[in-house]
Amino acid sequence: MKDRISAFALCTAMAALAGPAFAANTTSLTHTLVLSDLENPWDMAFLPDGTMFYTEKCKGLSVRLPDGSVNKLLGMQGTEDDYASTAEDLFCEGQAGMQGVAVDPDFAENRQIYVYSTSNMTAPGTNRLMRMTVGEDLASVGDRTDIVEDVRYKPEATDHPFGGPGAHNGGRVRFGPDGFIYLTTGDTHFGEGPQSPTIIAGKVLRIDRDGNAAEGNSPPDGFDPRIYTYGHRNVQGIAFHPSTGTPITAEHGPWHSDEITVLVNGGNAGWDPRPNVGGRGACPDDYCGYSPNQMEGMDRYERAAFMPMTDLATYPDAMPPIWDNNGWSQGTSSAAFLTGSEWSAWENHMVVGIMGIGFGGTPIGQRIDVIELNDAGTEVVDVTEMTLPMEAGRFRSLVLGPDGALYAAVDQGMIHKLEP
Numbered sequence: 001m002k003d004r005i006s007a008f009a010l011c012t013a014m015a016a017l018a019g020p021a022f023a024a025n026t027t028s029l030t031h032t033l034v035l036s037d038l039e040n041p042w043d044m045a046f047l048p049d050g051t052m053f054y055t056e057k058c059k060g061l062s063v064r065l066p067d068g069s070v071n072k073l074l075g076m077q078g079t080e081d082d083y084a085s086t087a088e089d090l091f092c093e094g095q096a097g098m099q100g101v102a103v104d105p106d107f108a109e110n111r112q113i114y115v116y117s118t119s120n121m122t123a124p125g126t127n128r129l130m131r132m133t134v135g136e137d138l139a140s141v142g143d144r145t146d147i148v149e150d151v152r153y154k155p156e157a158t159d160h161p162f163g164g165p166g167a168h169n170g171g172r173v174r175f176g177p178d179g180f181i182y183l184t185t186g187d188t189h190f191g192e193g194p195q196s197p198t199i200i201a202g203k204v205l206r207i208d209r210d211g212n213a214a215e216g217n218s219p220p221d222g223f224d225p226r227i228y229t230y231g232h233r234n235v236q237g238i239a240f241h242p243s244t245g246t247p248i249t250a251e252h253g254p255w256h257s258d259e260i261t262v263l264v265n266g267g268n269a270g271w272d273p274r275p276n277v278g279g280r281g282a283c284p285d286d287y288c289g290y291s292p293n294q295m296e297g298m299d300r301y302e303r304a305a306f307m308p309m310t311d312l313a314t315y316p317d318a319m320p321p322i323w324d325n326n327g328w329s330q331g332t333s334s335a336a337f338l339t340g341s342e343w344s345a346w347e348n349h350m351v352v353g354i355m356g357i358g359f360g361g362t363p364i365g366q367r368i369d370v371i372e373l374n375d376a377g378t379e380v381v382d383v384t385e386m387t388l389p390m391e392a393g394r395f396r397s398l399v400l401g402p403d404g405a406l407y408a409a410v411d412q413g414m415i416h417k418l419e420p
Helices: 002-018 300-306 341-346
Strands: 030-035 041-046 052-056 060-064 070-076 085-087 101-103 112-119 126-134 141-152 173-175 181-184 203-207 227-230 235-240 247-251 259-262 332-338 349-354 367-373 380-385 395-400 406-410 414-419
Touching (some): 041 101, 052 101, 085 141, 101 173, 112 141, 112 173, 141 203, 173 235, 235 349, 247 332, 259 332, 332 395
Parallel strands (some): 235 332
Antiparallel strands (some): 030 414, 041 052, 052 060, 060 070, 112 126, 173 181, 181 203, 203 227, 235 247, 332 349, 349 367, 367 380, 395 406, 406 414
């Protein structure tokens, strides 16, 4: 086990030295610390006046008002009692907990928000998308309705050296320009999940505000009609091209090849961690995403050949990624587009947050990359690393605020504001 960890740590350290082929950075940024002393802030969503809803993975949902004050709205089991209300079925474990949040585009009329969280309402647990109504004073939430109740959750430990309970939940919630909700889900270390037509794991769902399949979804015959794309590993980033409106995902790779993928309605992202696929044999717990022999003596290209992130040999019609982080896996977690002329040469460029952490908590490769796409949004033209005016962190969420600034939540407990 120690040798495996050492090999992985070496691989990750080499990734930090090699890294993407960055272009010169010519944009300077100013920095404001918006919130600190948080516990694993996971996502943010804004009202037009700058009011910011945010989640903390193991605590709950809160809102920061424009004057800087904070109201704690909905706590999870075990949280302190200063939340306006507590949902005892909501819990955190490992990577699971309260994650994505989105504001209804018609919030001014219906005051509704959407929150994704892990629940034990049905054993052994599921990930759920909840719709709630925010009080007029922004001090409470109520009228909870679980519009998606069946996103798979991983409750048990495994024989793998990684991925205990709560692994790989996806968790990003975004409204697309088409008015529908896009919900990303992870494979939960369940080999059958990503390619399954009915198990909601390793999917991107496209649904209406009641949780029903969006009009126009076209998954393969026999698939759950809510499925927009399938065959994913762990999508934690989704954003929409400013010109075309096309959804584009950012996704964690399996010790290689973080990916950015332009989604195609009904498309397969090509991740299939089942045993006996593509020439593989048996794997622990029937999940080959962390096959032990990947650790010994393989470089990232050999790992990619053995356990491809997008398996185009098995699934030749799979959606090909447009970026793979030069074959490295560094925890590409979140995505947004920089819109507004204040961003100058970076206007309409995509940004991705990279968590980049090695064994023992060593920060390696933590950064924000600015990715220039062609006009059609189908190819990467250039990649630039942001020169940050503050210490980097595990960039869990990137959201463009209504003021045009980029807000960045880091696992270390802070939310930053970056302006050009």
